[in-house]
Amino acid sequence: MKIYKITAVFVAICISLLFVQCNDDDDNANIIEQSTCSDGILNGEETGIDCGGPCEACEDTGVALDFTGTFIQEDVMGRPGVNTVFSGSDAVKDLFNKVPTAMRGTLQDGQTETFQATFQNTLELYHDVYAAALMIDPEDLDYEENILGMNAATFTTVLANFDALQVAPEGTTTYYDGTNILTGRNLNDDVIDISLTLMFGGMSGTRFDGNNGTPQLTSDGVGVGTRVFGAFPHLEIPN
Amino acid sequence: MKRTKIIAAIGMVGIAVSSVFLLSADHVDAPQVEGTKSDIADLYAFEGDNPNNTVFIATIQGPLASGQQTANAQFDEDVLIEFNIDNTGDFVEDLVIQAIRRGDSMYFFGPAAPAETGLESTVNTFAARTAVKISTGEEVEVTTANSLNVYAGPRRDPFYFDFNRFNLVASGSVAPEGFLPSGEASDFFEDLNVLSVAVEVPNSMLGTAPTHVAVAAEILPPGGAPNAYNVWVSTKRKSN
Numbered sequence: 001m002k003i004y005k006i007t008a009v010f011v012a013i014c015i016s017l018l019f020v021q022c023n024d025d026d027d028n029a030n031i032i033e034q035s036t037c038s039d040g041i042l043n044g045e046e047t048g049i050d051c052g053g054p055c056e057a058c059e060d061t062g063v064a065l066d067f068t069g070t071f072i073q074e075d076v077m078g079r080p081g082v083n084t085v086f087s088g089s090d091a092v093k094d095l096f097n098k099v100p101t102a103m104r105g106t107l108q109d110g111q112t113e114t115f116q117a118t119f120q121n122t123l124e125l126y127h128d129v130y131a132a133a134l135m136i137d138p139e140d141l142d143y144e145e146n147i148l149g150m151n152a153a154t155f156t157t158v159l160a161n162f163d164a165l166q167v168a169p170e171g172t173t174t175y176y177d178g179t180n181i182l183t184g185r186n187l188n189d190d191v192i193d194i195s196l197t198l199m200f201g202g203m204s205g206t207r208f209d210g211n212n213g214t215p216q217l218t219s220d221g222v223g224v225g226t227r228v229f230g231a232f233p234h235l236e237i238p239n
Numbered sequence: 240m241k242r243t244k245i246i247a248a249i250g251m252v253g254i255a256v257s258s259v260f261l262l263s264a265d266h267v268d269a270p271q272v273e274g275t276k277s278d279i280a281d282l283y284a285f286e287g288d289n290p291n292n293t294v295f296i297a298t299i300q301g302p303l304a305s306g307q308q309t310a311n312a313q314f315d316e317d318v319l320i321e322f323n324i325d326n327t328g329d330f331v332e333d334l335v336i337q338a339i340r341r342g343d344s345m346y347f348f349g350p351a352a353p354a355e356t357g358l359e360s361t362v363n364t365f366a367a368r369t370a371v372k373i374s375t376g377e378e379v380e381v382t383t384a385n386s387l388n389v390y391a392g393p394r395r396d397p398f399y400f401d402f403n404r405f406n407l408v409a410s411g412s413v414a415p416e417g418f419l420p421s422g423e424a425s426d427f428f429e430d431l432n433v434l435s436v437a438v439e440v441p442n443s444m445l446g447t448a449p450t451h452v453a454v455a456a457e458i459l460p461p462g463g464a465p466n467a468y469n470v471w472v473s474t475k476r477k478s479n
Binding site (some may be wrong): 015022043065067068069070073078080082083084093097100101102111130132148149150154158162165166169170171174180183184186187190192194196202208215216222226235236238 | 338377439445
């Protein structure tokens with residue numbers, strides 16, 4: 001290609017670029033491309049101010065949804081009943097909710113004993129109440145290893161320091177079905193009876209089951225009753 | 240326990256019974272959350288109708304009486320409900336599924352790694368967002384998107400417990416009898432409701448499950464329980 005032709009092409013490209021640039025500056029279509037989801041005006045493909053189209057979905061009021069901010073923990077739950085049954089005092093209950101799950105084994109500010117020590121003390125207190133009623137020396141009626149072979153210290157350590165539901169992606173889901181243990185929690189699992197059995201059932205599971213003159217402490221006597229759980233979301237319509 | 244402590248023990252439990260709601264699964268578990276819109280009632284996690292999925296359900300604000308109290312109950316726009324999933328066995332959340340109300344809808348984010356772990360959270364707006372209109376009563380609104388099924392709304396409380404009798408049992412006032420036989424016991428939650436959020440997630444989105452904690456802690460022998468995630472639910476309130 002000859003030099004003058006190259007120059008002509010070069011000039012033509014430059015002119016076209018200038019034209020495009022000029023066109024960009026003036027064309028409303030390009031303002032759409034430059035609109036943002038935080039400029040405070042309705043523009044571009046937005047259907048409300050800074051919302052809709054490529055931005056956050058709009059609320060009914062036609063403004064963007066705001067998901068900003070820091071959220072601070074107020075309540076937490078892993079296994080059923082742990083905080084309410086074992087923490088004992090209001091102060092411990094509140095503190096339990098404010099300590100990260102992984103940190104519960106460490107003595108916290110304001111604590112004179114660990115959660116595990118508190119839990120074990122509470123477990124023994126429940127036994128003392130029934131020792132007194134049965135006219136037995138409370139020193140002679142202590143927690144007995146449960147059906148899983150856990151003594152009081154181990155049982156309360158698992159409850160205090162590892163408070164989460166174990167959820168197995170493979171196999172049967174159950175809180176405890178006599179064979180499988182802690183692979184999840186079904187809606188109809190009798191977690192109260194399971195918990196009571198681990199607390200008061202001893203090695204046989206029947207230590208205080210209401211038979212042979214013992215208190216009934218291993219079952220609250222109620223089951224799932226009239227509840228029927230269907231397809232997702234599995235829960236029943238409200239009463 | 241020593242005899243000298245028994246008087247104190249009975250006294251302590253006696254005080255506990257004066258609190259109307261002493262125990263349920265987690266319903267009204269501690270004074271600072273009692274009666275608030277962040278009060279967690281229960282957590283469930285189980286295999287879905289599709290066995291490759293897990294369903295997580297959290298119930299909050301329970302117990303709600305039938306009728307007006309249930310009809311008026313609302314999710315708080317300042318309260319973030321968070322399913323925490325530990326898939327490494329250290330009880331620190333590796334993934335979270337977050338739910339928060341805006342208007343008449345519940346917005347679910349994730350599952351995704353949280354920006355920070357522990358007591359403080361921000362909403363994972365970078366993660367997949369799945370919205371569902373909050374159901375109000377008999378009708379059920381479910382959104383199926385992003386490989387999830389999601390639901391939010393009032394439901395019958397699935398939890399069952401002779402709660403009134405428990406308070407008497409714990410106080411020692413019905414010692415040594417204890418709980419009632421099945422024909423006489425009464426389910427406190429039979430006619431009560433809760434607000435609920437439910438999310439069904441493919442297990443493939445939750446990572447590989449770690450060794451079951453009971454096996455890791457040598458409570459159960461190797462193989463005594465299948466590998467399992469550690470899961471808990473938290474509620475967190477907007478602070479700024």
